[in-house]
Amino acid sequence: xxxxxxxxxxxxxxxxxxxxxxxxxxxxxxxxxxxxxxxxxxxxxxxxxxxxxxxxxxxxxxxxxxxxxxxxxxxxxxxxxxxxxxxxxxxxxxxxxxxxxxxxxxxxxxxxxxxxxxxxxxxxxxxxxxxxxxxxx
Numbered sequence: 001x002x003x004x005x006x007x008x009x010x011x012x013x014x015x016x017x018x019x020x021x022x023x024x025x026x027x028x029x030x031x032x033x034x035x036x037x038x039x040x041x042x043x044x045x046x047x048x049x050x051x052x053x054x055x056x057x058x059x060x061x062x063x064x065x066x067x068x069x070x071x072x073x074x075x076x077x078x079x080x081x082x083x084x085x086x087x088x089x090x091x092x093x094x095x096x097x098x099x100x101x102x103x104x105x106x107x108x109x110x111x112x113x114x115x116x117x118x119x120x121x122x123x124x125x126x127x128x129x130x131x132x133x134x135x136x137x
Contacts, residue, residue, distance in 0.1 A: 033123060088115060
């Protein structure tokens with residue numbers, strides 16, 4: 001009987017954490033999608049950004065962004081089974097992270113019709129221009 005009580009408490013905590021993460025993702029995913037520059041997925045913009053960053057600040061920023069990205073990906077996976085924009089949160093989590101091939105992976109995820117439509121719908125309602133996607137090289 002004690003193990004059943006322990007398991008039910010664990011399930012309760014997991015459900016509460018999942019609901020909290022889903023609510024966080026429902027708020028963060030649209031905000032981030034709206035704040036993205038329309039040319040975020042353009043290769044030339046990424047080159048300019050990398051040239052402007054200093055070395056010391058880049059590592060600190062990379063660690064913080066990767067932690068936030070992992071959290072958003074977990075939130076997105078949670079929202080695949082709970083209500084909320086799960087794929088959008090996963091895309092934004094990938095965008096927040098810094099790793100080789102990120103832009104290519106993010107472009108592939110965002111170019112999925114349902115994801116692109118959702119992001120551009122959020123942007124349109126916020127008065128922002130739609131995302132510009134370059135054709136795959």
